[in-house]
Amino acid sequence: xxxxxxxxxxxxxxxxxxxxxxxxxxxxxxxxxxxxxxxxxxxxxxxxxxxxxxxxxxxxxxxxxxxxxxxxxxxxxxxxxxxxxxxxxxxxxxxxxxxxxxxxxxxxxxxxxxxxxxxxxxxxxxxxxxxxxxxxxxxxxxxxxxxxxxxxxxxxxxxxxxxxxxxxxxxxxxxxxxxxxxxxxxxxxxxxxxxxxxxxxxxxxxxxxxxxxxxxxxxxxxxxxxxxxxxxxxxxxxxxxxxxxxxxxxxxxxxxxxxxxxxxxxxxxxxxxxxxxxxxxxxxxxxxxxxxxxxxxxxxxxx
Amino acid sequence: xxxxxxxxxxxxxxxxxxxxxxxxxxxxxxxxxxxxxxxxxxxxxxxxxxxxxxxxxxxxxxxxxxxxxxxxxxxxxxxxxxxxxxxxxxxxxxxxxxxxxxxxxxxxxxxxxxxxxxxxxxxxxxxxxxxxxxxxxxxxxxxxxxxxxxxxxxxxxxxxxxxxxxxxxxxxxxxxxxxxxxxxxxxxxxxxxxxxxxxxxxxxxxxxxxxxxxxxxxxxxxxxxxxxxxxxxxxxxxxxxxxxxxxxxxxxxxxxxxxxxxxxxxxxxxxxxxxxxxxxxxxxxxxxxxxxxxxxxxxxxxxxxxxxxxxxxxxxxxxxxxxxxxxxxxxxxxxxxxxxxxxxxxxxxxxxxxxxxxxxxxxxxxxxxxxxxxxxxxxxxxxxxxxxxxxxxxxxxxxxxxxxxxxxxxxxxxxxxxxxxxxxxxxxxxxxxxxxxxxxxxxxxxxxxxxxxxx
Numbered sequence: 001x002x003x004x005x006x007x008x009x010x011x012x013x014x015x016x017x018x019x020x021x022x023x024x025x026x027x028x029x030x031x032x033x034x035x036x037x038x039x040x041x042x043x044x045x046x047x048x049x050x051x052x053x054x055x056x057x058x059x060x061x062x063x064x065x066x067x068x069x070x071x072x073x074x075x076x077x078x079x080x081x082x083x084x085x086x087x088x089x090x091x092x093x094x095x096x097x098x099x100x101x102x103x104x105x106x107x108x109x110x111x112x113x114x115x116x117x118x119x120x121x122x123x124x125x126x127x128x129x130x131x132x133x134x135x136x137x138x139x140x141x142x143x144x145x146x147x148x149x150x151x152x153x154x155x156x157x158x159x160x161x162x163x164x165x166x167x168x169x170x171x172x173x174x175x176x177x178x179x180x181x182x183x184x185x186x187x188x189x190x191x192x193x194x195x196x197x198x199x200x201x202x203x204x205x206x207x208x209x210x211x212x213x214x215x216x217x218x219x220x221x222x223x224x225x226x227x228x229x230x231x232x233x234x235x236x237x238x239x240x241x242x243x244x245x246x247x248x249x250x251x252x253x254x255x256x257x258x259x260x261x262x263x264x265x266x267x268x269x270x271x272x273x274x275x276x277x278x279x280x281x282x283x284x285x286x287x288x289x290x291x292x293x294x295x296x297x298x299x300x301x302x303x
Numbered sequence: 304x305x306x307x308x309x310x311x312x313x314x315x316x317x318x319x320x321x322x323x324x325x326x327x328x329x330x331x332x333x334x335x336x337x338x339x340x341x342x343x344x345x346x347x348x349x350x351x352x353x354x355x356x357x358x359x360x361x362x363x364x365x366x367x368x369x370x371x372x373x374x375x376x377x378x379x380x381x382x383x384x385x386x387x388x389x390x391x392x393x394x395x396x397x398x399x400x401x402x403x404x405x406x407x408x409x410x411x412x413x414x415x416x417x418x419x420x421x422x423x424x425x426x427x428x429x430x431x432x433x434x435x436x437x438x439x440x441x442x443x444x445x446x447x448x449x450x451x452x453x454x455x456x457x458x459x460x461x462x463x464x465x466x467x468x469x470x471x472x473x474x475x476x477x478x479x480x481x482x483x484x485x486x487x488x489x490x491x492x493x494x495x496x497x498x499x500x501x502x503x504x505x506x507x508x509x510x511x512x513x514x515x516x517x518x519x520x521x522x523x524x525x526x527x528x529x530x531x532x533x534x535x536x537x538x539x540x541x542x543x544x545x546x547x548x549x550x551x552x553x554x555x556x557x558x559x560x561x562x563x564x565x566x567x568x569x570x571x572x573x574x575x576x577x578x579x580x581x582x583x584x585x586x587x588x589x590x591x592x593x594x595x596x597x598x599x600x601x602x603x604x605x606x607x608x609x610x611x612x613x614x615x616x617x618x619x620x621x622x623x624x625x626x627x628x629x630x631x632x633x634x635x636x637x638x639x640x641x642x643x644x645x646x647x648x649x650x651x652x653x654x655x656x657x658x659x660x661x662x663x664x665x666x667x668x669x670x671x672x673x674x675x676x677x678x679x680x681x682x683x684x685x686x687x688x689x690x691x692x693x694x695x696x697x698x699x700x701x702x703x704x705x706x707x708x709x710x711x712x713x714x715x716x717x718x719x720x721x722x723x724x725x726x727x728x729x730x731x732x733x734x735x736x737x738x739x740x741x742x743x744x745x746x747x748x749x750x751x752x753x754x755x756x757x758x
Contacts, residue, residue: 269627
């Protein structure tokens with residue numbers, strides 16, 4: 001395997017510029033026709049010496065329901081790496097349109113606690129372009145290491161769907177049976193999400209995607225109302241799992257029906273632990289308490 | 304003005320001088336009596352009374368009943384669940400406003416609905432260890448006069464404004480204010496970690512244990528009937544002082560019937576999928592009120608020519624992992640009681656009175672169901688089978704919180720004083736002192752339970 005030298009960025013890219021570029025790119029592609037080579041760029045983008053802002057960290061922890069400790073929550077690191085991941089997807093040689101991509105699932109593995117005082121090197125790349133019954137999906141991978149070291153402490157794989165985009169040479173997967181029926185269990189928690197939930201998470205995560213900010217900005221992008229950030233919901237579930245997960249764990253979430261704001265979300269967390277044995281994993285599932293539709297489900301497990 | 308020194312003599316030593324570094328022999332702590340004000344539904348007779356007002360009223364009634372004017376009590380402990388931050392010394396302020404000696408020390412306790420019982424147990428332990436000879440335990444809560452906080456946005460602006468040094472800095476801070484920051488933040492009964500209200504949590508437990516609507520209404524009906532009968536019999540004549548025009552608990556419906564209770568619409572657990580069974584009739588309402596209990600060493604009670612109603616035998620606290628539904632929020636007493644009884648060599652049947660706090664009828668019935676469940680006994684309590692069952696004729700015989708109401712921190716004092724009186728009246732049963740069990744559940748998945756014995 002050949003090692004490709006990373007593209008080193010001087011600083012973390014600005015998300016707002018990336019969103020503007022994405023809009024410009026979408027317009028350009030509409031006029032000129034889209035890139036017809038269904039290949040992903042090999043490039044890796046890297047930013048070195050990234051440090052968390054402690055004020056922002058505290059605001060994030062309080063919003064998510066984490067205790068304001070010196071350890072970066074796994075979802076906070078996702079937010080820290082997110083602009084870099086976006087910068088890979090907004091490259092001209094990235095074959096899918098960035099705007100309107102749907103976050104299908106997210107998988108994070110963290111081997112040890114990352115403190116806010118640490119300088120971090122973050123790398124992002126895309127891989128695994130593949131078909132989906134309603135479009136094309138791709139994985140965006142971010143790796144986090146302590147500055148100047150080689151050991152990956154945190155790895156996040158975000159799977160996005162470009163809805164309605166079918167690239168030549170990429171087949172739809174054969175249908176694998178229908179969705180399993182979901183019967184809501186008794187909830188262990190009930191979240192009341194205000195209409196400003198998206199704005200509040202945007203303020204601490206930097207993700208000002210208009211579909212999360214207000215009814216008007218969401219409608220402009222074809223949504224009925226604004227929706228909660230998937231990673232906000234998943235991070236709250238992770239916080240709810242609590243201290244039992246320790247410093248070394250995997251955290252997987254599959255997103256289903258979006259959570260429109262304002263709204264109520266019912267959550268169930270069930271713990272898998274043999275009698276007298278150590279904690280193995282906590283499974284979580286969230287649904288709309290009125291309609292019973294599933295919003296997301298996932299697992300936090302010991303590594 | 305005459306200035307008197309405080310007596311340097313500590314608690315009366317009835318045993319010989321203890322040698323250095325040895326533990327003094329514990330002695331008995333007894334309940335002398337109690338006093339409370341009638342409990343009022345929130346928004347009723349005590350709407351404008353503060354926690355300090357009500358606690359002082361209950362305290363002054365106790366002082367009058369037992370002749371404690373100018374008495375220096377060993378220590379007073381009380382608390383409130385809904386407490387304003389300015390009331391950091393609530394109990395000491397109530398003591399200063401009462402007829403007790405101003406040299407009486409006091410401290411606040413806060414353990415949700417177990418606050419009142421915990422003050423009794425903590426002070427009884429100090430008496431048993433000969434640190435003090437007398438004590439007053441208590442609790443108070445006002446749901447009407449509840450503290451209201453400013454919004455988080457406004458609070459941050461005000462704090463930063465205080466830290467800003469220059470005019471431009473101050474203006475910059477003020478510019479952060481948004482109209483929505485002006486909306487206040489009222490307290491609620493939701494559990495911080497789950498967002499579910501206490502009633503919604505209990506609805507899950509009620510459904511889990513299959514407690515029927517009818518069983519809950521029966522319990523509520525019995526509570527009202529028993530409390531009304533106790534008032535009619537004069538049971539509360541020496542346990543209560545009128546306040547703000549109330550002479551009885553305003554939640555008491557002496558004329559309620561099972562038919563009336565059956566007409567009420569469910570208020571909790573309507574989104575669970577199971578049948579909703581919890582109504583305003585079989586749940587406690589938000590209530591205002593205060594209660595106090597006078598505790599003492601026997602020598603102190605004798606020296607003051609005061610009655611000794613019952614001994615505080617032992618107590619136990621427990622907590623459950625309710626956050627992810629392993630156990631119900633209010634089920635901690637189901638674990639605390641078996642531990643307490645095991646330590647005291649008693650079984651569940653060895654009691655003459657059971658005082659199980661009626662946070663909701665479903666709470667009492669779920670706890671009893673757990674104790675009667677073979678599997679719960681084996682897998683959760685580590686017993687050979689079910690923990691046991693009780694004679695329901697001995698349960699909450701003079702009514703409990705469903706009828707009296709439940710001013711959170713005041714409930715423990717109400718129960719301890721009433722039970723001590725009942726035990727004293729009962730005297731001996733089959734050659735042993737009459738025995739009573741108290742069980743109180745609390746927010747945060749906690750519970751505190753205790754044993755009292757007749758004197």
